Amino acid sequence: MNKARRNPGTTIAAHGALVLYTLIALFPVFVILINSFKTRKAIFREPMALPNTESFSMIGYETVLKQGDFFLYFQNSMIVTVVSLFLVLLFGAMAAFALAEYRFRGNTLMGLYLALGIMIPIRIGTVAILEMMVATGLVNTLTALILVYTAQGLPLAVFILSAFMKGVSDDLKNAGRIDGLSEYMIFFRLVLPLVRPALATVAVFNMIPIWNDLWFPLILAPSEETKTLTLGSQVFIGQFVTDWNAVLSALSMAILPVMILYVFFSRQLIRGITSGAVK
């Protein structure tokens, strides 16, 4: 960083703002975590207190692990999220490359058509999607969810990635062509590594909504074998009685995988930024 700009006052103010924001953002997560380790009475008596020897209880986790097939739900959520992300990134990047790299009739129109997908929420088409899934026999399969989430993520992915791909030097791609690389190799070996930060951004943008979604699992795949974590957690929330221990424990556990994925992607993001610093 430039020395002249490293004014201590500015640095403190910037860090102060960041720390404050972090505290606000982490507070609900913190409350969920501490309360998942308390007895039901303690949760309601003192929701902000840390668990002590008296109020400590693992009852929530025991309920969650005993009742229902929680590891299966975990696995389902993980499969759906990871496969959807993979497909969104792969097809999104390919479409973005085609739009950014090749001159063909209807290029601009195609870009606009994809941009429309960002503006129209996919849930408007729920009934049609359900009818389609019934007709193709995909109801109550993870494939149905993966297809829907891939479709949902593609427009934004294409939009962001094509902007980044236009920034990749033409000379580099042409050097590859002269060296005998096929268009696929140029895409996979030259262009993709250079837009890695953009890929990570798109992945993070898409991951959270997919992992947290309740709507499509409830409608398209509510069967016991295909339940996702969010849908599985709903069994503890009743109309009259809610098992808060179990809900909080389930939520605490649901944070973990998505956090691991995030750490993985954000490392790509940081590496991408530093490697982009050179010409």
Place this chain on the structure above:
Amino acid sequence: MTALKLENVNKSFGSVHVLKDINLTVEEGEFVVFVGPSGCGKSTLLRVIAGLEDATSGTITIGNEVVNTVPPAKRGIAMVFQSYALYPHLTVKDNMALGLKQEGQPKSIVEERVTSASRMLDLDQYLTRRPAELSGGQRQRVAIGRAIVRDPKLFLFDEPLSNLDAALRMNTRVEIAALHRTLSASMIYVTHDQIEAMTLADKIVVLRDGRIEQVGSPMELYNNPANRFVAGFLGSPSMNFLDRSVSGLAAGRTLGIRPEHLTLRADGQLSGEVTHVERLGGDTNLLVRTDQGETLTVRLFGQNATEVGSRISLGFDAAAAFYFDDADQRILPAAA
């Protein structure tokens, strides 16, 4: 044998006609420089030769093969780009070896060619580095090395020195000239810098608005330009064009005289006032406003004491003057 032959090559982007009826032959071992102002189509022409753009019409022959429909990698060419275009995630060695590996050459040959190229270009100690860890001049040498290892029939250079600073540009220019002597390969070099063109070329191709204006050796073009554009483009400072200051010139005719052919002389054909003086040590450049209101540049060798504002008289040898008609074409002195 001819290394490259272009016949009636045209290129249009939509309704924009970029290259117009290009005809050109490059002999084997020749160093040909395409030169022209920006937007004249010289880079497009190079890309058409490389196969990165398709010609709209016409034939391109490299060696003895018509290559209009041959992909770039199979044309037997290698190209060096202005922005180096090195693969950022590969080491120097892998950057140079990639093309050969793609051709499916055996490992021993790849190794041998990379070693000899890196020795030639003084890159031995950098082979395991990545492009990000190299300076601009080293990167350009790697880019040249990547071209050499492929042992192409034709080298293509697209303004390879434009991103280098002045001192390095001179060094690299000399290196490229030495490389051409060592490899005695056919090379095509695109530049907008007329010094690079004059110093490197066996043959200069001057382009303007997608048309070839003139083809010839540097001294041919300097001594015998076909028209006013070529006369003004080559030579630095560029040629003076006068149509009022010289007596006895028919209407519509222009006289061209190079700054270095003008001398201070008491009984000179031209007189005027000095408006600016550039002292370069070895040379002195004077900007002069003639009595008829035209501006001209005079290049005097050595140092000169002439001051701004002084009145001077300039003379030139009639044999060193060029004459142009109203269509800017060169005409003989007798016709002027």
